Amino acid sequence: MPGTSTNDPCSQANPEEALVTNVDIEFFIDFEAKVISSFTALTVKVLSEETANLVLDTRDLDVHACVLVSGSSEEKLEYAVGEKHEALGSSLTISLPGVHKGDEIIVGVHSTTSPSCTAVQFLEPQQTAGGTHPYLFSQCQAIHARSLIPCQDTPGAKMTYAATVWVPSDLTALMSAVPSDTDVRGTQSLRFKERATGTHKAFHFLQKISIPPYLLALAAGLLEARDIGPRSRVWSEPTMVESGAYEFADTEKFLSTGEAIAGEYVWGRYDILLLPPSFPYGGMENPCLTFVTPTLLAGDRSQANVVAHEIAHSWCGNLVTNNTWEHFWLNEGFTVFLERKILGRLHGDPMFHFHALGGLKALADSVKDFGATHPFTALVPELTGGQDPDDAFSSVPYEKGFNFLYYLQTTVGGAEKFEPFFREHIQRYANSTVDSLQFKAFFIEYFKGTKGIEAIDWDAWLYGPGMPPVENQFDGSLMQQADALASTWHLGDVMGIGGGNFEGCSAQDIEGWEGEQVVAFLEKLLELRSMTALHPTTVRRMDDLYKFSASRNSEIRHAWFRLNIKAGCEEVIPHVTKFLVEQGRMKYIRPLYRALFNSQMGRKTALDTFTKHQGIYHPIAQKMVAQDLGLISK
Known part of the structure; x- marks a missing residue:
């Protein structure tokens, strides 16, 4: 493939010859046009005497100009945008004038994102929790940073960064970095100040620790914060911020326990941004500012363990x-x-x-x-x-x-x-x-x-493909409780004809269980009934006892809905479609769309729901669900 990096098949950049070690970025967010204008100043270390070009990754970026920055002066540089590859985007090749091994230069790129930028999702006010202001958030993992700024979009090219973000005056901007009261970009003057006068305000950020480009993160919206620990706060829209502060109150426990195992937490802040429902993942480990889905708001902290995973990334992946x-x-x-x-x-x-x-x-x-x-x-x-x-x-x-x-x-x-x-x-x-x-x-x-x-x-x-070559042995005491209850319901309705004997079952069966055990029970039932579904009357009897339909835990709801679809309980369809359009987490929407699509009662509902509401989902989620439903090829 022309221009492909010798080390990373998913990048067309050349960090082995000219490595980007720092970027200074100025963003101007235009919510009406749904684009982001930027000037990106890349500090480049020349690693090879034969280096004549800096090659960057881009995808659907409108590149306006490339310049060599020296103090307050700029010299225009020749550049060429390569042919677009469906997955990898287009290479941006910038000619470097007379550089030698060991030189360090600053190359600036003026660019604007496309409205179809896969790294960001612009939300209309009605798509947010509050319903009054627009919102924007990014998701750059795995190779989407190249659609936000030109960069060496490979995990192997780590960089520090500083940024200034211009947003409408009533909004707040956040990034995967420590906020600053002043502009900390070492070499750059404000280029969008005149354009921003009277309409926008600036937020400044500094990330002193080198990160891979996929951890570059940006969000903007009507946001408030609540402190939840000595180095942590929750950010969210006003209607959700108190719920988030309650749900993630154990964050400092996770942090200090992680430090005891893996060493010092070096990032300074560990803040959490509770995003609007369309965020496609459970969490994203952006340094200093973990992004999380509002599907974690169960009201009982039963899903806060997701934060433990994102905190663990502070050492594994980020550092x-x-x-x-x-x-x-x-x-x-x-x-x-x-x-x-x-x-x-x-x-x-x-x-x-x-x-x-x-x-x-x-x-x-x-x-x-x-x-x-x-x-x-x-x-x-x-x-x-x-x-x-x-x-x-x-x-x-x-x-x-x-x-x-x-x-x-x-x-x-x-x-x-x-x-x-x-x-x-x-x-x-x-x-x-x-x-x-x-x-x-x-x-x-x-x-x-x-x-x-x-x-x-x-x-x-x-x-080697497939399952691990060695089967580890784990303590199954907690799992056995869930498996045993699943076996009771399975054997009580072994033929899927209903009318089974469940007189020995009661609400006390799951009393004191963690949410994960309830999910394990439901998942085990799905496994046991992979060929022959439970009878609908059995499923209804289960709900009479355990009240799963009333659960606020999205993990339980997700498993419960799949069990109902498998059983052919048509009354669950409105609840499933409501769940599908009130959040966009791929862990939930992909299996549920597939379950509906593969059921006789739900195929049309799956296609109609996705066709009507696909615009609420993140671009990554849209693509993956469309593939699941056979609307586009894999």
Whole structure:
């Protein structure tokens, strides 16, 4: 592929020759036109004597000019925008005048996003919780930063940044950085000040720690904040901010527990932005400002564990970053491992093992969906041929990665031996990147002479498709309670004909259960009845006892709806469609759309609902659901 980076098949940039180490950005947000104008000043370190060009990634960006910045003067530079690739976008090749190895220069790019920019979603007032002001938020993972600014859009090209953001005067801007009262961009004057006079105000930010471009994050809306700890606050629209402050009150516990395992939290602030419902993920680990979905607002803190996962990213992914998307497991597998360590210390080892068993089920589902020999089920998949990393997204890097780390921990003698290595790994690769072979080499170096490591089949774990080559053993005590209750309902209606004997069941069956156990019960029932559905009368009897339809926990609602669809309970259809259009989290909408589409009673509803409401979803979610429904090819 012309212009493709020699190291990252998902980027067309050339960081091996000319590396961007810092960017100073000025954004002007135009909510009416739904575009963002920017001037991006890139500090470039020349790494090769033969370097003649700086090559950046872009996608649907309107590039107006490129300049060489020297103090207050600018010199125009020749540039060319390459042919557009469907997944990778277009390369931006900028000619560099007479540079030599070791030189450091500043290259400026004037650009404007497209209204179809995949990195940002503009919301009309009616799409927000408050309904009175517009809103904007970004989602740059995996390779969408290139549609916001020209950049070296590969995890291996980490950079610091400073930014000024102009937004309408009644709104607040936030970024994945520490806010500043003054403009901290070292080399740039304000270019949009005259345009902003009387209509916009400026917000300033500084990120001193190097981050990969996918962690560049931006949001703007009618926002308020509430402090929830000595270094944390919740930001949200006024109608949700109090609920968010209550729900995430345990954030400092997660932070301090993470520090005890992985080392100092170096980012300063850990704030949370509770986003409008269309945010497509449960959370996004943007440094200093985690983005979370309002589907976490259960009213009882039962879903706040998602924050533990995003906090774990502060060390795994943000501080130590996978070199390319093919090594994504080094991000997510490590994060899940640390997340479960945090939950285990706060709630006991049985909770660690309970989540591990739930993760194994999610992994099995992903392997089944892809097929056991599909290359995307390998820990290190090949993403050659211009593939979009979003297409490979699944639980595989999360759960197969976690299982590999747990297997390594068991092999070397348990947590007391492995946790010091885990911490040393973070310290060794902090502020840099790592690939799977580097991880392997350091592991072997650290545990040299340890009995058993010679038997580790690295190739099978890293490159073999399907389920893990070794089956780990976990404490199933909490999971067994959920499985036992599921078996009771399964056997009571084993033929799916209704009228089963459930006299021994009562509301006390699930009294004292965590929300995750309820979900495990429902998921187990779905597994047991994968071929023959429960009878609708059985499902209704279950709801009479356990009141699942009244739950505010979105995880429970999601599993409950799928069970009802499988059972053919037509009365659930209005509740499912309401859930589908009141939030856009892909974890929920994709399985529910697929379940409706694959059911006799719901296929037309799935197509009609998506066709009518697809505009409320984030562009990434629109694409993935359209593929699920067969409206576009995969």
